[in-house]
Amino acid sequence: MGIGVVVHLVREDVSRSDTSATPVTRRRGSLADWIAMAVLLALIPVIHDLKTTLTASYWLDEAWVALSVRLPLSDLPVATSSTPLGWSFLLQLVPDTDYLRVVPIAFHGFSVLAAYVLGRSLHWPTQRLRVVAGLVSGMAVLLLPAQQIRHDLKQYTADAAVTVALLALGAWAERTWSRRRLGVITAAVATGMLFSHVTAIAAPCVFGGLLLVTAARQQWARLREVAVAGLCTVTIVLIIYFSISAQGKNDAMQRFWADSFPSLTELPGYLGHQIDTLTPVLGAPALLIGGLLVAGVVTIVRQGRPACAAAVVLLPVAVMTLGVARSYPLLELRTSHFLLVTAATVAGIGVVGLAHGVTTLVRRGVPQVPPTVATVAICAVLLSTFGLHNERWYRFDGNESGLYYTAISVTDIRSSTEFVATHRSRTDVVVVNSGAWYGFAFYSDPDPVKLVARYGNTVGWWVDMPTRSDVVVVRDLDAQAIRAGLNQALALAGRRGGARIWLIRSHLIGEEAAAWRTVLADYRVEQASDGVEPVLLISEG
Structure with a gap:
Protein backbone atom coordinates (compact mmCIF):
# COMPACT_ATOMS: atom_id res chain seq x y z
CA MET A 1 0.00 0.00 0.00
CA TRP A 59 1.78 14.68 24.23
CA LEU A 60 0.52 11.79 26.37
CA ASP A 61 -1.16 9.62 23.71
CA GLU A 62 1.79 10.16 21.39
CA ALA A 63 4.52 9.79 24.00
CA TRP A 64 3.98 6.08 24.63
CA VAL A 65 3.96 5.48 20.87
CA ALA A 66 7.21 7.42 20.53
CA LEU A 67 8.66 5.57 23.52
CA SER A 68 8.23 2.28 21.68
CA VAL A 69 11.14 3.24 19.40
CA ARG A 70 13.46 3.34 22.44
CA LEU A 71 12.60 -0.24 23.35
CA PRO A 72 14.17 -3.34 21.78
CA LEU A 73 12.45 -4.68 18.67
CA SER A 74 11.63 -7.81 20.65
CA ASP A 75 9.33 -5.65 22.83
CA LEU A 76 7.48 -4.22 19.84
CA PRO A 77 4.63 -6.78 19.77
CA VAL A 78 3.68 -5.63 23.29
CA ALA A 79 4.69 -1.96 23.03
CA THR A 80 2.64 -1.45 19.87
CA SER A 81 -0.50 -2.02 21.99
CA SER A 82 -3.55 -0.58 20.16
CA THR A 83 -1.34 0.76 17.36
CA PRO A 84 -0.92 -1.58 14.35
CA LEU A 85 2.38 -3.44 14.39
CA GLY A 86 3.43 -2.36 10.90
CA TRP A 87 2.73 1.28 11.71
CA SER A 88 4.88 1.06 14.85
CA PHE A 89 7.60 -0.62 12.81
CA LEU A 90 7.64 2.30 10.37
CA LEU A 91 8.54 4.60 13.27
CA GLN A 92 11.65 2.51 13.82
CA LEU A 93 12.82 3.54 10.33
CA VAL A 94 12.71 7.29 11.04
CA PRO A 95 16.32 8.34 11.75
CA ASP A 96 15.50 11.29 14.05
CA THR A 97 13.05 10.49 16.86
CA ASP A 98 12.06 14.18 17.12
CA TYR A 99 10.48 13.89 13.66
CA ARG A 395 -1.77 26.22 8.67
CA PHE A 396 -3.37 25.45 12.02
CA ASP A 397 -0.68 25.53 14.70
CA GLY A 398 -2.69 23.67 17.33
CA ASN A 399 -4.50 26.55 19.02
CA GLU A 400 -6.75 29.02 17.22
CA SER A 401 -8.76 31.19 19.62
CA GLY A 402 -12.46 30.50 19.32
CA LEU A 403 -11.90 27.72 16.83
CA TYR A 404 -10.12 24.66 18.23
CA TYR A 405 -7.06 23.58 20.14
CA THR A 406 -5.07 20.36 20.17
CA ALA A 407 -2.98 18.78 22.90
CA ILE A 408 0.32 19.81 21.31
CA SER A 409 -0.50 23.47 22.06
CA VAL A 410 -1.22 22.94 25.78
CA THR A 411 1.40 20.33 26.70
CA ASP A 412 5.18 20.39 26.50
CA ILE A 413 6.79 17.55 28.39
CA ARG A 414 10.00 17.88 26.34
CA SER A 415 10.76 21.39 27.65
CA SER A 416 10.02 20.34 31.23
CA THR A 417 12.24 17.27 31.02
CA GLU A 418 15.10 19.15 29.39
CA PHE A 419 14.84 22.01 31.92
CA VAL A 420 15.16 19.67 34.88
CA ALA A 421 17.97 17.72 33.21
CA THR A 422 19.89 20.97 32.77
CA HIS A 423 19.31 22.47 36.25
CA ARG A 424 19.10 19.54 38.68
CA SER A 425 22.01 18.28 40.75
CA ARG A 426 22.89 14.61 41.10
CA THR A 427 21.20 14.40 44.51
CA ASP A 428 17.92 16.11 43.53
CA VAL A 429 14.61 14.25 43.37
CA VAL A 430 12.16 14.41 40.47
CA VAL A 431 8.39 13.81 40.90
CA VAL A 432 6.45 12.96 37.72
CA ASN A 433 2.70 12.47 37.34
CA SER A 434 1.35 9.59 35.24
CA GLY A 435 0.44 11.89 32.35
CA ALA A 436 4.07 12.98 32.06
CA TRP A 437 5.77 9.64 32.66
CA TYR A 438 5.89 8.21 29.13
CA GLY A 439 7.08 11.54 27.72
CA PHE A 440 9.62 11.99 30.54
CA ALA A 441 11.02 8.51 29.89
CA PHE A 442 11.21 9.21 26.15
CA TYR A 443 12.90 12.60 26.44
CA SER A 444 15.31 11.38 29.13
CA ASP A 445 17.39 9.69 26.45
CA PRO A 446 19.99 8.17 26.86
CA ASP A 447 18.77 6.88 30.25
CA PRO A 448 17.67 3.28 29.57
CA VAL A 449 14.03 2.22 29.84
CA LYS A 450 12.65 -1.23 30.59
CA LEU A 451 9.24 -2.54 29.51
CA VAL A 452 6.79 -3.58 32.22
CA ALA A 453 4.06 -5.61 30.55
CA ARG A 454 0.52 -6.41 31.64
CA TYR A 455 -0.05 -3.03 33.21
CA GLY A 456 -3.68 -2.14 33.90
CA ASN A 457 -4.03 1.05 31.86
CA THR A 458 -5.38 1.58 28.35
CA VAL A 459 -1.91 1.09 26.87
CA GLY A 460 -1.42 -2.20 28.71
CA TRP A 461 2.24 -1.59 29.60
CA TRP A 462 4.47 0.67 31.64
CA VAL A 463 8.18 1.40 31.74
CA ASP A 464 10.77 1.58 34.46
CA MET A 465 14.01 3.57 34.33
CA PRO A 466 16.46 1.29 36.18
CA THR A 467 19.21 3.92 36.52
CA ARG A 468 16.96 6.73 37.82
CA SER A 469 16.58 6.10 41.55
CA ASP A 470 15.91 9.83 41.92
CA VAL A 471 12.49 9.67 40.24
CA VAL A 472 9.15 9.22 42.02
CA VAL A 473 6.15 8.51 39.78
CA VAL A 474 2.63 9.33 40.99
CA ARG A 475 0.75 6.65 39.08
CA ASP A 476 -2.80 7.35 40.27
CA LEU A 477 -4.87 10.53 39.86
CA ASP A 478 -6.47 10.99 43.30
CA ALA A 479 -5.34 13.22 46.18
CA GLN A 480 -4.28 10.30 48.36
CA ALA A 481 -1.86 8.98 45.74
CA ILE A 482 -0.51 12.48 45.07
CA ARG A 483 0.12 13.15 48.75
CA ALA A 484 1.79 9.77 49.16
CA GLY A 485 4.06 10.46 46.18
CA LEU A 486 5.13 13.87 47.48
CA ASN A 487 5.79 12.50 50.96
CA GLN A 488 7.89 9.73 49.42
CA ALA A 489 9.86 12.37 47.51
CA LEU A 490 10.37 14.44 50.68
CA ALA A 491 11.66 11.41 52.54
CA LEU A 492 14.00 10.54 49.66
CA ALA A 493 15.24 14.12 49.50
CA GLY A 494 15.92 14.05 53.25
CA ARG A 495 18.05 10.92 52.90
CA ARG A 496 19.97 12.71 50.15
CA GLY A 497 20.92 15.63 52.39
CA GLY A 498 18.01 18.00 51.83
CA ALA A 499 18.02 17.80 48.01
CA ARG A 500 15.60 19.84 45.94
CA ILE A 501 12.37 18.30 44.64
CA TRP A 502 11.38 19.04 41.05
CA LEU A 503 7.77 18.45 39.98
CA ILE A 504 6.95 17.68 36.35
CA ARG A 505 3.33 17.30 35.32
CA SER A 506 1.62 16.94 31.96
CA HIS A 507 -1.86 16.41 30.55
CA LEU A 508 -3.30 17.75 33.80
CA ILE A 509 -7.09 17.97 33.42
CA GLY A 510 -10.34 17.42 35.29
CA GLU A 511 -10.35 15.72 38.67
CA GLU A 512 -6.58 15.16 38.66
CA ALA A 513 -5.94 18.90 38.26
CA ALA A 514 -8.28 19.65 41.16
CA ALA A 515 -6.58 17.00 43.31
CA TRP A 516 -3.14 18.49 42.66
CA ARG A 517 -4.38 21.99 43.60
CA THR A 518 -5.79 20.65 46.86
CA VAL A 519 -2.66 18.74 47.84
CA LEU A 520 -0.13 21.42 46.82
CA ALA A 521 -1.89 23.93 49.08
CA ASP A 522 -0.18 22.15 52.00
CA TYR A 523 3.34 22.52 50.54
CA ARG A 524 5.66 25.37 49.65
CA VAL A 525 5.58 25.68 45.85
CA GLU A 526 7.90 27.71 43.63
CA GLN A 527 7.59 27.99 39.85
CA ALA A 528 10.95 27.14 38.31
CA SER A 529 10.25 27.49 34.58
CA ASP A 530 7.87 29.19 32.19
CA GLY A 531 5.76 27.68 29.42
CA VAL A 532 2.45 25.89 29.13
CA GLU A 533 3.50 23.22 31.65
CA PRO A 534 5.94 24.91 34.08
CA VAL A 535 8.25 22.93 36.32
CA LEU A 536 7.70 23.45 40.07
CA LEU A 537 10.01 23.18 43.07
CA ILE A 538 8.37 21.56 46.10
CA SER A 539 9.29 21.71 49.79
CA GLU A 540 7.48 21.24 53.07
CA GLY A 541 5.09 24.05 54.03
Missing part, protein backbone atom coordinates in the same frame (compact mmCIF):
# COMPACT_ATOMS: atom_id res chain seq x y z
CA GLY A 2 2.16 2.90 -1.19
CA ILE A 3 2.61 5.60 -3.80
CA GLY A 4 3.80 2.96 -6.24
CA VAL A 5 0.38 1.26 -6.09
CA VAL A 6 -1.34 4.59 -6.73
CA VAL A 7 0.89 5.36 -9.71
CA HIS A 8 0.34 1.85 -11.10
CA LEU A 9 -3.45 2.23 -10.89
CA VAL A 10 -3.36 5.63 -12.56
CA ARG A 11 -1.04 4.41 -15.32
CA GLU A 12 -3.13 1.32 -16.02
CA ASP A 13 -6.39 3.27 -15.91
CA VAL A 14 -4.96 5.79 -18.39
CA SER A 15 -3.82 3.05 -20.76
CA ARG A 16 -7.25 1.41 -20.77
CA SER A 17 -9.50 4.41 -20.26
CA ASP A 18 -10.27 4.76 -23.97
CA THR A 19 -9.55 1.86 -26.28
CA SER A 20 -9.64 4.20 -29.26
CA ALA A 21 -7.12 6.61 -27.81
CA THR A 22 -3.81 7.04 -29.57
CA PRO A 23 -0.52 6.50 -27.77
CA VAL A 24 0.01 10.29 -27.78
CA THR A 25 -3.31 10.79 -25.97
CA ARG A 26 -2.34 8.17 -23.41
CA ARG A 27 1.02 9.83 -22.81
CA ARG A 28 -0.70 13.18 -22.38
CA GLY A 29 -3.15 11.61 -19.95
CA SER A 30 -0.36 10.05 -17.95
CA LEU A 31 1.57 13.34 -17.91
CA ALA A 32 -1.54 15.20 -16.78
CA ASP A 33 -1.97 12.72 -13.92
CA TRP A 34 1.63 13.11 -12.82
CA ILE A 35 1.30 16.89 -12.85
CA ALA A 36 -2.03 16.82 -10.99
CA MET A 37 -0.70 14.53 -8.26
CA ALA A 38 2.49 16.59 -7.95
CA VAL A 39 0.39 19.75 -7.48
CA LEU A 40 -1.68 18.08 -4.75
CA LEU A 41 1.42 16.95 -2.87
CA ALA A 42 3.07 20.36 -3.29
CA LEU A 43 0.05 22.01 -1.67
CA ILE A 44 0.38 19.98 1.55
CA PRO A 45 3.11 22.22 3.06
CA VAL A 46 1.18 25.27 1.87
CA ILE A 47 -2.01 24.27 3.71
CA HIS A 48 -0.40 22.53 6.71
CA ASP A 49 2.03 24.03 9.22
CA LEU A 50 4.46 21.14 8.90
CA LYS A 51 7.22 22.84 10.89
CA THR A 52 5.04 23.09 14.01
CA THR A 53 3.65 19.63 13.43
CA LEU A 54 7.04 17.98 13.12
CA THR A 55 8.80 19.81 15.95
CA ALA A 56 6.15 20.01 18.69
CA SER A 57 6.61 17.94 21.84
CA TYR A 58 4.79 14.61 21.94
CA LEU A 100 8.40 10.74 14.03
CA ARG A 101 5.27 12.59 12.89
CA VAL A 102 6.61 12.34 9.37
CA VAL A 103 4.84 8.94 9.28
CA PRO A 104 1.26 10.22 9.82
CA ILE A 105 2.02 13.13 7.45
CA ALA A 106 3.15 10.64 4.78
CA PHE A 107 -0.12 8.72 5.14
CA HIS A 108 -1.98 12.02 4.88
CA GLY A 109 -0.29 12.58 1.53
CA PHE A 110 -1.18 9.05 0.46
CA SER A 111 -4.85 9.64 1.34
CA VAL A 112 -4.85 12.70 -0.95
CA LEU A 113 -3.36 10.62 -3.79
CA ALA A 114 -5.82 7.77 -3.14
CA ALA A 115 -8.69 10.27 -3.33
CA TYR A 116 -7.32 11.49 -6.66
CA VAL A 117 -7.20 7.94 -8.01
CA LEU A 118 -10.73 7.15 -6.83
CA GLY A 119 -12.16 10.33 -8.36
CA ARG A 120 -10.45 9.91 -11.74
CA SER A 121 -11.06 6.16 -12.00
CA LEU A 122 -14.78 6.57 -12.67
CA HIS A 123 -16.08 6.24 -16.22
CA TRP A 124 -16.07 9.96 -17.05
CA PRO A 125 -16.72 10.79 -20.72
CA THR A 126 -13.32 12.44 -21.36
CA GLN A 127 -9.75 12.14 -20.17
CA ARG A 128 -9.73 15.80 -19.13
CA LEU A 129 -12.81 15.33 -16.98
CA ARG A 130 -11.15 12.33 -15.30
CA VAL A 131 -8.21 14.50 -14.27
CA VAL A 132 -10.58 17.23 -13.08
CA ALA A 133 -12.52 14.71 -11.00
CA GLY A 134 -9.31 13.41 -9.48
CA LEU A 135 -8.09 16.90 -8.65
CA VAL A 136 -11.37 17.95 -7.04
CA SER A 137 -11.53 14.75 -4.96
CA GLY A 138 -7.94 15.20 -3.84
CA MET A 139 -8.50 18.89 -3.04
CA ALA A 140 -11.59 18.05 -1.00
CA VAL A 141 -9.44 15.77 1.18
CA LEU A 142 -6.62 18.31 1.29
CA LEU A 143 -8.93 21.16 2.39
CA LEU A 144 -10.85 19.11 4.96
CA PRO A 145 -10.45 20.89 8.34
CA ALA A 146 -10.29 17.54 10.18
CA GLN A 147 -6.94 16.92 8.49
CA GLN A 148 -5.47 19.91 10.35
CA ILE A 149 -5.92 18.26 13.74
CA ARG A 150 -4.91 14.73 12.80
CA HIS A 151 -1.15 14.90 12.89
CA ASP A 152 -1.08 12.71 15.99
CA LEU A 153 1.61 10.07 16.25
CA LYS A 154 -1.12 7.48 15.76
CA GLN A 155 -2.53 5.50 12.85
CA TYR A 156 -5.56 7.69 12.10
CA THR A 157 -4.23 9.09 8.81
CA ALA A 158 -3.24 5.54 7.85
CA ASP A 159 -6.85 4.47 8.51
CA ALA A 160 -8.05 7.11 6.05
CA ALA A 161 -5.42 6.34 3.42
CA VAL A 162 -6.06 2.58 3.48
CA THR A 163 -9.86 3.00 3.36
CA VAL A 164 -9.85 5.30 0.33
CA ALA A 165 -7.18 3.17 -1.37
CA LEU A 166 -9.32 0.03 -0.94
CA LEU A 167 -12.31 1.83 -2.44
CA ALA A 168 -10.11 2.86 -5.37
CA LEU A 169 -8.94 -0.73 -5.78
CA GLY A 170 -12.55 -1.91 -5.72
CA ALA A 171 -13.41 0.56 -8.50
CA TRP A 172 -10.34 -0.60 -10.41
CA ALA A 173 -11.43 -4.26 -10.16
CA GLU A 174 -14.95 -3.33 -11.16
CA ARG A 175 -13.72 -1.51 -14.24
CA THR A 176 -12.00 -4.50 -15.87
CA TRP A 177 -12.91 -7.78 -14.22
CA SER A 178 -10.23 -10.38 -13.53
CA ARG A 179 -9.23 -12.82 -10.83
CA ARG A 180 -5.85 -11.13 -10.70
CA ARG A 181 -7.46 -7.85 -9.65
CA LEU A 182 -9.38 -9.60 -6.90
CA GLY A 183 -6.08 -11.10 -5.79
CA VAL A 184 -4.52 -7.63 -5.72
CA ILE A 185 -7.30 -6.42 -3.40
CA THR A 186 -6.74 -9.41 -1.12
CA ALA A 187 -3.00 -8.72 -1.01
CA ALA A 188 -3.68 -5.02 -0.34
CA VAL A 189 -5.96 -5.94 2.57
CA ALA A 190 -3.27 -8.18 4.06
CA THR A 191 -0.77 -5.32 3.80
CA GLY A 192 -3.27 -2.73 5.01
CA MET A 193 -4.02 -4.73 8.18
CA LEU A 194 -0.42 -4.19 9.26
CA PHE A 195 -0.89 -0.41 9.19
CA SER A 196 -4.58 0.09 9.99
CA HIS A 197 -7.08 -1.91 12.01
CA VAL A 198 -9.82 -0.11 10.06
CA THR A 199 -8.86 -2.32 7.12
CA ALA A 200 -10.99 -4.99 8.83
CA ILE A 201 -13.99 -2.65 8.43
CA ALA A 202 -13.31 -1.32 4.94
CA ALA A 203 -12.38 -4.63 3.28
CA PRO A 204 -15.73 -6.40 3.94
CA CYS A 205 -17.53 -3.31 2.61
CA VAL A 206 -15.52 -3.40 -0.64
CA PHE A 207 -16.17 -7.11 -1.14
CA GLY A 208 -19.76 -6.64 0.01
CA GLY A 209 -20.30 -4.06 -2.71
CA LEU A 210 -18.84 -6.38 -5.33
CA LEU A 211 -21.02 -9.25 -4.09
CA LEU A 212 -24.21 -7.19 -4.15
CA VAL A 213 -23.68 -5.87 -7.66
CA THR A 214 -22.61 -9.18 -9.21
CA ALA A 215 -25.57 -10.92 -7.54
CA ALA A 216 -28.00 -8.23 -8.76
CA ARG A 217 -26.62 -8.68 -12.28
CA GLN A 218 -26.87 -12.47 -11.92
CA GLN A 219 -23.23 -12.86 -12.89
CA TRP A 220 -22.90 -16.16 -11.09
CA ALA A 221 -19.38 -17.05 -12.21
CA ARG A 222 -18.09 -13.69 -11.02
CA LEU A 223 -20.10 -14.03 -7.83
CA ARG A 224 -18.29 -17.26 -7.00
CA GLU A 225 -14.94 -15.62 -7.68
CA VAL A 226 -15.78 -12.66 -5.44
CA ALA A 227 -17.03 -14.99 -2.71
CA VAL A 228 -13.83 -17.07 -2.78
CA ALA A 229 -11.64 -13.95 -2.75
CA GLY A 230 -13.76 -12.48 0.03
CA LEU A 231 -13.47 -15.61 2.16
CA CYS A 232 -9.70 -15.66 1.67
CA THR A 233 -9.56 -11.99 2.65
CA VAL A 234 -11.68 -12.49 5.76
CA THR A 235 -9.47 -15.41 6.78
CA ILE A 236 -6.35 -13.26 6.41
CA VAL A 237 -7.97 -10.42 8.38
CA LEU A 238 -8.95 -12.77 11.21
CA ILE A 239 -5.50 -14.35 11.38
CA ILE A 240 -3.75 -10.97 11.55
CA TYR A 241 -6.28 -9.55 13.98
CA PHE A 242 -6.21 -12.38 16.51
CA SER A 243 -2.47 -13.03 16.22
CA ILE A 244 -1.34 -9.37 16.35
CA SER A 245 -4.02 -6.72 16.70
CA ALA A 246 -6.36 -8.09 19.36
CA GLN A 247 -3.79 -7.75 22.15
CA GLY A 248 -4.36 -3.98 22.12
CA LYS A 249 -7.92 -4.51 23.32
CA ASN A 250 -8.30 -4.62 27.10
CA ASP A 251 -10.81 -3.80 29.82
CA ALA A 252 -9.30 -0.37 30.48
CA MET A 253 -9.58 0.50 26.80
CA GLN A 254 -13.21 -0.65 26.70
CA ARG A 255 -13.99 1.55 29.70
CA PHE A 256 -12.25 4.50 28.05
CA TRP A 257 -14.47 4.21 24.94
CA ALA A 258 -17.66 3.33 26.85
CA ASP A 259 -19.38 6.60 25.92
CA SER A 260 -18.80 5.86 22.21
CA PHE A 261 -20.80 2.62 22.34
CA PRO A 262 -24.52 3.56 22.15
CA SER A 263 -27.27 0.99 22.57
CA LEU A 264 -29.72 0.46 19.74
CA THR A 265 -32.35 2.66 21.41
CA GLU A 266 -29.76 5.40 22.04
CA LEU A 267 -28.49 5.30 18.46
CA PRO A 268 -30.68 8.04 16.83
CA GLY A 269 -29.94 10.63 19.52
CA TYR A 270 -26.29 9.63 19.69
CA LEU A 271 -25.85 10.01 15.92
CA GLY A 272 -27.44 13.46 15.96
CA HIS A 273 -25.18 14.62 18.78
CA GLN A 274 -22.00 13.24 17.20
CA ILE A 275 -22.79 14.72 13.79
CA ASP A 276 -23.25 18.13 15.44
CA THR A 277 -19.91 17.64 17.20
CA LEU A 278 -18.13 16.70 13.97
CA THR A 279 -19.68 19.41 11.79
CA PRO A 280 -17.00 22.06 12.54
CA VAL A 281 -14.18 19.80 11.35
CA LEU A 282 -16.15 18.89 8.23
CA GLY A 283 -16.06 22.54 7.22
CA ALA A 284 -19.68 22.81 6.05
CA PRO A 285 -23.19 22.30 7.43
CA ALA A 286 -24.14 18.66 7.92
CA LEU A 287 -27.10 18.92 5.54
CA LEU A 288 -24.88 20.28 2.76
CA ILE A 289 -22.31 17.54 3.33
CA GLY A 290 -25.11 14.97 3.34
CA GLY A 291 -26.44 16.31 0.04
CA LEU A 292 -23.00 16.15 -1.56
CA LEU A 293 -22.53 12.60 -0.27
CA VAL A 294 -25.78 11.55 -1.92
CA ALA A 295 -24.68 13.33 -5.11
CA GLY A 296 -21.33 11.55 -4.87
CA VAL A 297 -22.86 8.11 -4.49
CA VAL A 298 -25.26 8.78 -7.38
CA THR A 299 -22.35 10.03 -9.51
CA ILE A 300 -20.28 6.93 -8.77
CA VAL A 301 -23.23 4.78 -9.90
CA ARG A 302 -23.89 6.87 -13.02
CA GLN A 303 -20.22 6.76 -13.95
CA GLY A 304 -20.16 2.99 -14.02
CA ARG A 305 -18.96 1.95 -10.55
CA PRO A 306 -22.05 0.73 -8.66
CA ALA A 307 -20.09 -1.76 -6.53
CA CYS A 308 -17.88 1.08 -5.31
CA ALA A 309 -21.00 3.11 -4.50
CA ALA A 310 -22.42 0.15 -2.58
CA ALA A 311 -19.16 -0.13 -0.60
CA VAL A 312 -19.42 3.56 0.33
CA VAL A 313 -22.98 3.04 1.57
CA LEU A 314 -21.97 -0.08 3.52
CA LEU A 315 -19.25 1.77 5.47
CA PRO A 316 -21.59 3.76 7.78
CA VAL A 317 -23.77 0.68 8.19
CA ALA A 318 -20.73 -1.33 9.29
CA VAL A 319 -19.49 1.26 11.79
CA MET A 320 -22.95 1.71 13.31
CA THR A 321 -23.25 -2.04 13.73
CA LEU A 322 -19.82 -2.24 15.36
CA GLY A 323 -20.61 0.71 17.60
CA VAL A 324 -23.81 -0.87 18.91
CA ALA A 325 -21.92 -4.16 19.31
CA ARG A 326 -19.34 -2.30 21.45
CA SER A 327 -16.55 -3.31 19.10
CA TYR A 328 -15.47 0.04 17.61
CA PRO A 329 -16.05 3.64 18.79
CA LEU A 330 -18.85 5.19 16.76
CA LEU A 331 -18.27 8.61 15.15
CA GLU A 332 -15.49 9.54 17.58
CA LEU A 333 -13.32 12.29 16.14
CA ARG A 334 -10.04 10.37 16.09
CA THR A 335 -11.08 6.79 15.44
CA SER A 336 -13.62 7.82 12.78
CA HIS A 337 -11.19 10.03 10.89
CA PHE A 338 -11.27 7.52 8.05
CA LEU A 339 -15.00 8.18 7.65
CA LEU A 340 -14.47 11.94 7.48
CA VAL A 341 -11.80 11.60 4.79
CA THR A 342 -13.91 9.11 2.84
CA ALA A 343 -16.86 11.51 3.11
CA ALA A 344 -14.68 14.35 1.76
CA THR A 345 -13.59 12.17 -1.17
CA VAL A 346 -17.14 11.17 -2.06
CA ALA A 347 -18.39 14.74 -1.58
CA GLY A 348 -15.68 15.90 -3.99
CA ILE A 349 -16.93 13.38 -6.55
CA GLY A 350 -20.42 14.73 -5.90
CA VAL A 351 -19.23 18.27 -6.67
CA VAL A 352 -17.83 17.13 -10.03
CA GLY A 353 -21.00 15.15 -10.77
CA LEU A 354 -23.22 18.15 -10.05
CA ALA A 355 -20.96 20.49 -12.04
CA HIS A 356 -20.95 18.10 -14.98
CA GLY A 357 -24.74 17.77 -14.80
CA VAL A 358 -25.23 21.54 -14.74
CA THR A 359 -22.83 21.94 -17.68
CA THR A 360 -24.74 19.30 -19.67
CA LEU A 361 -28.03 21.13 -19.07
CA VAL A 362 -26.54 24.52 -19.98
CA ARG A 363 -25.05 23.20 -23.21
CA ARG A 364 -28.46 22.07 -24.37
CA GLY A 365 -29.38 25.73 -24.70
CA VAL A 366 -25.92 27.12 -25.34
CA PRO A 367 -24.00 24.36 -27.15
CA GLN A 368 -20.94 26.55 -27.79
CA VAL A 369 -20.05 26.49 -24.04
CA PRO A 370 -16.82 24.43 -23.61
CA PRO A 371 -17.94 21.52 -21.38
CA THR A 372 -14.69 20.93 -19.48
CA VAL A 373 -14.05 24.64 -18.95
CA ALA A 374 -17.57 25.13 -17.57
CA THR A 375 -17.24 22.12 -15.26
CA VAL A 376 -13.85 23.31 -14.01
CA ALA A 377 -15.23 26.80 -13.40
CA ILE A 378 -18.12 25.50 -11.30
CA CYS A 379 -15.84 23.18 -9.30
CA ALA A 380 -13.35 26.00 -8.78
CA VAL A 381 -16.04 28.32 -7.43
CA LEU A 382 -17.37 25.66 -5.03
CA LEU A 383 -13.91 24.63 -3.79
CA SER A 384 -12.84 28.27 -3.40
CA THR A 385 -15.96 29.02 -1.39
CA PHE A 386 -15.26 26.03 0.83
CA GLY A 387 -11.64 27.05 1.25
CA LEU A 388 -12.43 30.68 2.08
CA HIS A 389 -15.08 29.58 4.56
CA ASN A 390 -12.49 27.46 6.35
CA GLU A 391 -9.41 29.66 5.87
CA ARG A 392 -8.87 29.95 9.64
CA TRP A 393 -8.22 26.22 9.75
CA TYR A 394 -5.32 26.22 7.32
